[in-house]
Amino acid sequence: MLHVITKAQAAACVREQLKQMAPRTETVALRQALRRVLAQDIVAAEDIPPFDRTTVDGYAVVAADTFGAGASLPAELEIVGEIAMGEAPAFSLKRGQCAKIATGGMLPPGADAAVMVEHTDDLGGVCLCYAGVSPGANVTKRGDDVTAGTVALQKGTVLGARELGVLAMLGVYDVPVFQKPAVAVISTGDELVTGTPKDGQMRDVNSFLLSAALEDAGCSVRMYGAVKDQKQAITAALEDCLQTADMVLLSGGSSAGTRDMTVEILGEKGEVFFHGIAMKPGKPTIFGTAQGKPVFGLPGHPLAAYFVCRLIVFEALRALLCLPPEEPVGTAPLAVNLPSNHGREEYLCVQKQPDGSLRPLHTKSGVISVLTQADGFVCVPRDAEGFAAGTNVAYYKV
């Protein structure tokens, strides 16, 4: 082994190397921007709403005219017009006057409130108003939602439906987003097949698992497929992928020989930064560069490969895309003792029990399906003596 380092050191090293990868910016149509990451702060170019609007169907009024009005003493107001939706009123209100208006209509100059239709009677040219309203009542004022010049959405925001709604409101129909990092995924292993395995063979899981995980994390992924554990085959696949990808994830090398081969190839084509992380699962992880681009040699075991991808690769991608670090889902007490892990940071899948406590999913090494049975995972730090049952621990989304 070249260097076995802590998980925190590994994460920092990867973050540093990934800095070179992007973040290039591109513009996409608002309708295509779902799940993309905003590449600039979005500053409101105008006040929203751009004018005072009513929030009720009824009458635009001068509030002072209604002061003291009630069921037994209605205010009598002259109806001077009706405000058409989508148009600026062609008149203004003087004291004693009012105008019919529908929800969302633009208040005429002079008006400062609206009265709900339910509190009025239309006598034909005259409106009886049975309720007093304060200035501003039933009105959204210009700029109440967003004021011109304020940052409405920050760089590094993952755009969901709500953010797209705000962009539509602001008229941002062409959205500046980060280009998706282009990542290639290669599986290695003489035993790997896609299809029906013969005795001794296994299906390639990592190609699908890691490609989907990277896509979910906002990457554009080339799934190269499985190659044999031969230096020439791995080198050829890597060179092919490096032509278009910003980053390559090799996985496999479950055997010590392949791990050495990956280190050798990276040594020839670039640099190896570490070989081994003091974490479980994920120890036999290799990281370096080839032709100046970050290359990972992930463990062959899917669970281990997934955890390294989830914890090291995604963390660096988040930093790259200006996303905040991942937060735990919450904290909950442990249902059982979690013993120490002897100098390696340990990640354990957990299931939530009916009483809300967390129970580790103890499984044999090599079992994959645990990933879909887990409600989350917890981390036992490198220097901890383990956790006693009942200890409140943070847990994360698997």
Added chain:
Amino acid sequence: MLHVITKAQAAACVREQLKQMAPRTETVALRQALRRVLAQDIVAAEDIPPFDRTTVDGYAVVAADTFGAGASLPAELEIVGEIAMGEAPAFSLKRGQCAKIATGGMLPPGADAAVMVEHTDDLGGVCLCYAGVSPGANVTKRGDDVTAGTVALQKGTVLGARELGVLAMLGVYDVPVFQKPAVAVISTGDELVTGTPKDGQMRDVNSFLLSAALEDAGCSVRMYGAVKDQKQAITAALEDCLQTADMVLLSGGSSAGTRDMTVEILGEKGEVFFHGIAMKPGKPTIFGTAQGKPVFGLPGHPLAAYFVCRLIVFEALRALLCLPPEEPVGTAPLAVNLPSNHGREEYLCVQKQPDGSLRPLHTKSGVISVLTQADGFVCVPRDAEGFAAGTNVAYYKV
């Protein structure tokens, strides 16, 4: 108003009507199945792993041969061969024999455990084994991950990366998923524009907000755009959309006149089930069918339209796609008193405070940007007198 009903009644009515919509099944390639919903239980056709495999690099052994072995008294085993990755061993082990094997290799008949290479010495034809192992040690047995005949993934599972990994492991390269419900979204309002609004006009927010929300919820969406508040225009848009969509969401009708128009159109083309829900926001919601397909008349206000979509439409879509009902994110104490809402179920956006408590985002009616500032929403039930500060309440993802 035809019928104002409770939110629970509205949800039940919508769920019932949506039953006719789908769920048709289609098959997609595994690589394209991310975020789709499984339409059948996936039963493992075979044991996984399909054979006993080692989880270490070292030697396949007969465990009994190593009993009592230690650093000072190694077991001496005859090396009878090496197991190639991806191939079935051409030999079996007898007592006193062992074979070289790499992680993931297939155990030869006769072997029942593996010894790590670190605990051995290769003397050339003879292996000194310095550690005793139990039967099954360092081995994943056939079927340890998934046993043939068991349900590995259930119908109604949203397929994430981990599930795709399991499907790859099982060799399910063509995945049975529900077809995406085809939904059309129409905005109505004389004041709506896409582009730069003039005085009195507003940008169409709902088209983008609702389309994205529905896509995120697994629908295939046609965004029709904004039409004028005219019976003919709305009817034409609705008829156009009904040709291909399974369901149509009209939104707008902020004015009472449009609401009546939507009810009238649905009355002519089908049936109106309810007109008004005792919830806030979202009261002026219309639901019915046209040409036998579910049609919603959502409030024009984006916040209200979004909440009805989120709470009523999505809930029904989840039931349709066999997804479990939505769970709250968690519970947390209220930072302030939440007053009663007088007979309407009330939904309030909340922000998480540094101390973990929830504070309602009080805003003027008509304000949209609150949606992106919220960390969640809480519900004050229809019959509650409100909640006192400090009460633990469930909160949901906005």
